[in-house]
Amino acid sequence: GENVEQHPSTLSVQEGDSAVIKCTYSDSASNYFPWYKQELGKGPQLIIDIRSNVGEKKDQRIAVTLNKTAKHFSLHITETQPEDSAVYFCAASKNPGSARQLTFGSGTQLTVLP
Amino acid sequence: GAGVSQSPRYKVAKRGQDVALRCDPISGHVSLFWYQQALGQGPEFLTYFQNEAQLDKSGLPSDRFFAERPEGSVSTLKIQRTQQEDSAVYLCASSLSLAKNIQYFGAGTRLSVL
Numbered sequence: 360g361e362n363v364e365q366h367p368s369t370l371s372v373q374e375g376d377s378a379v380i381k382c383t384y385s386d387s388a389s390n391y392f393p394w395y396k397q398e399l400g401k402g403p404q405l406i407i408d409i410r411s412n413v414g415e416k417k418d419q420r421i422a423v424t425l426n427k428t429a430k431h432f433s434l435h436i437t438e439t440q441p442e443d444s445a446v447y448f449c450a451a452s453k454n455p456g457s458a459r460q461l462t463f464g465s466g467t468q469l470t471v472l473p
Numbered sequence: 474g475a476g477v478s479q480s481p482r483y484k485v486a487k488r489g490q491d492v493a494l495r496c497d498p499i500s501g502h503v504s505l506f507w508y509q510q511a512l513g514q515g516p517e518f519l520t521y522f523q524n525e526a527q528l529d530k531s532g533l534p535s536d537r538f539f540a541e542r543p544e545g546s547v548s549t550l551k552i553q554r555t556q557q558e559d560s561a562v563y564l565c566a567s568s569l570s571l572a573k574n575i576q577y578f579g580a581g582t583r584l585s586v587l
Binding site for chain 1: 477479506508513514515516517518521529532564566574575576577578579580581
């Protein structure tokens with residue numbers, strides 16, 4: 360089955376700096392890659408996603424890049440703010456044309472220092 | 474409702490007790506997923522429903538775990554004869570349709586088995 364690895368497990372940045380989180384996946388058939396933000400005591404919240412027919416997607420301060428050949432994708436957060444502090448999870452799924460389960464990475468604890 | 478609702482938010486059970494966890498998906502969402510999240514880990518898939526049909530239960534860890542969605546809306550995850558290793562957060566997610574696999578998560582039920 361699919362295996363998703365995520366790095367780093369913890370990341371501290373100064374407010375205003377950029378943060379980058381990287382994930383690799385094993386199944387070349389995976390073609391949907393969402394990123395979730397999870398705050399303490401809450402469920403994961405979708406922040407951005409990308410499908411395999413594009414290489415990059417941006418939404419304000421957040422961007423995701425996908426390299427299908429290398430089977431890795433990354434989350435980029437620019438101009439970080441203290442409220443960006445949370446655990447971020449990447450995930451992968453096959454067949455976006457049908458609702459299938461997500462395979463998650465192990466998470467990155469992002470801390471933005473004021 | 475505005476989002477996925479799960480109840481109870483917290484459940485403490487003595488080893489050997491049966492528990493039932495409830496999920497109210499977003500109204501009109503066809504697909505419903507259950508995930509298990511151990512402390513410090515990413516969510517792991519348990520089972521998936523499309524309307525009332527349970528299409529995939531490959532992630533259920535043992536036959537003590539049972540899920541149902543009899544009318545294609547509310548779902549219940551039942552764990553029989555709970556054991557300490559069942560302690561985790563149980564997350565429910567729903568998605569609107571087969572066309573797009575965008576999963577929206579509830580806040581989860583934190584189960585502690587003593």
